Amino acid sequence: MIFCYLSKRNNKRKPKDFTTCNKNYNFYNNLEYFEHTYGEKNFEKILETNNFIRLVRNPIERLISGFMHLCYYGTTITNEHYCYGCDKNITCFVNVLENKLWETFNNNFYLENNKENEYIYHFYPQTWSCEYYKLNHLFTYIKYNSSDRNTYSKNINEFLKKNNVNQHALSFINKKIHKFKTQHMTLSKNETTIYKDALYNDPFLLQKVCSIYYYDFIEFDFEFPKECINLTNINLNNRI
Secondary structure, eight states: OOEEOOSSOOTTOOHHHHHTGGGSTTEESSHHHHHHHHOHHHHHHHHHHOOEEEEEEOHHHHHHHHIIIIIIIOOTTTOOOOSTTOTTOHHHHHHHHHHHHHHHHTTOOOOOSTHHHHHHHHHSOGGGSTTHHHHGGGEEEEEEOTTOHHHHHHHHHHHHHHTTOOHHHHHHHHHHHHHOOOTTOOTTOHHHHHHHHHHHTOHHHHHHHHHHTHHHHHHTTOOOOGGGTTOOSSOHHHHO
8 A cells, every 4th residue: 555645725736746756755555654654553553544545457457558658668767677587578578577466476486676677667566556455445446547537527426425514625636537648648649559469369378467457357356368268277366
């Protein structure tokens, strides 16, 4: 779980206000640090008096988007590529990712530098989020689909309206959802389609991806590709 809050509401809020929040003191990448800063009672009060929302994404769409952003194109600021040394080869990438996950699961993986955080944030299962199974009952889950912003916006709007967010703020948020695009948005790019087709045309690799994100599919009620319906030999669920 990551907490990041803004000091005041601002209708002219810029995207960088969110992307740089980890440089301020209002960013907490684990609950222990948050609780240590504010005290156990205040922490429990926050959990009791606030409503939480968690955005989840189809695991395959999330994998492809992250791969295109970080591996194929590289980061927009430093142009650094995060490919696990695979030189834009998605088969190699998935194989290394699977090995990294098993190393982590077996406590054989150590975070040596901040570069590993990029892989963790973008490619590790969402059900591996900090304290997920302890606190998941506190959250309302909303599916993010980059190709269906209307449904996404509608669900966000219903949640916020239910929690007494005023109409002016709702309109502002709705407008931003439909108009804002990140610099690394990859949905409409031809190269993305090529890599996605390559994944779906390789049943073995696709099954491996479904295995990696097995619990994400189950927990967040995403439909498995037909190639993954009867996973037997190569899924993390069986091995765990």
